[in-house]
Amino acid sequence: MARRHGWSGNTPASDEEAISRILDAADEIVGERGSAMRIADVARSLGVTRQTVYRYFPGTEALLLATAMRSGDGFLEQLASHVGGETGAVTAVVEGLAFAIENLSKDDRITFMLSTRGEMAPSLTADTALSFSRSMLHRYDVDWDANGFDEDALSELAEFLLRILYSFLVDSNQAPRSGPNLRTFLARWVGPAVVYPKFAEAMKAVDNAAAPRRSARRSAS
Structure with a gap:
């Protein structure tokens, strides 16, 4: 179960939903800035701490890889x-x-x-x-x-x-x-x-x- 912290008052119901929302936010930022995306940017857009994002993705590289695998190309x-x-x-x-x-x-x-x-x-x-x-x-x-x-x-x-x-x-x-x-x-x-x-x-x-x-x-x- 996703931790109940932040998320701008809209806590995910599961880890799967949390991962999906993190990737959605990362996709949007990558679309705007390319690979210059930072974990802090993703956390800020979701209303969570960086530690929350790190729970699912150990670093920017892992998050970039995940967005590429689940990119707009599908x-x-x-x-x-x-x-x-x-x-x-x-x-x-x-x-x-x-x-x-x-x-x-x-x-x-x-x-x-x-x-x-x-x-x-x-x-x-x-x-x-x-x-x-x-x-x-x-x-x-x-x-x-x-x-x-x-x-x-x-x-x-x-x-x-x-x-x-x-x-x-x-x-x-x-x-x-x-x-x-x-x-x-x-x-x-x-x-x-x-x-x-x-x-x-x-x-x-x-x-x-x-x-x-x-x-x-x-x-x-």
Whole structure:
């Protein structure tokens, strides 16, 4: 539940609403001033203290990243629509990650932050960024339970995908992977991570099935 402090007398009903209102305010300020936005500016526009904003975003870089991800271009909506209807876990994850790599690399704000702000890396996997990544995975038409993912495993997958995304965005390779080449590369190396929970479950079942026979042979001897 959002803390009941400030908010110009209109306290958010939940943390999700608080994050949304912070991002709305940040979007407006970025539209006016660009990346010169400060946490203090956002706090002032919302009628809260800077500490309230810091509770959700550890720094300006994290807030700028969040506004870029939820920008007027509707990137998160575009991503959800792009993978909509795909029920295969590997295909959905690979295509979603490829789409993010290809599109965010063209976002001027993302490019600016990665090229000029040294604190960007830790902010990428801050709680709010991880929250965005998890929420996107939940919006995929994939039965994560059937694929062996509980919430903890899904959170780890969200972090793993964010770290891969960051590595692609920060790399200044003159010949970046794209199109089928990018998707083949991601399927080969990210795909096994997506199928790992089911693979591990299958291997455990094999071990459990073999254990009684090994025990029986030892007893017979």
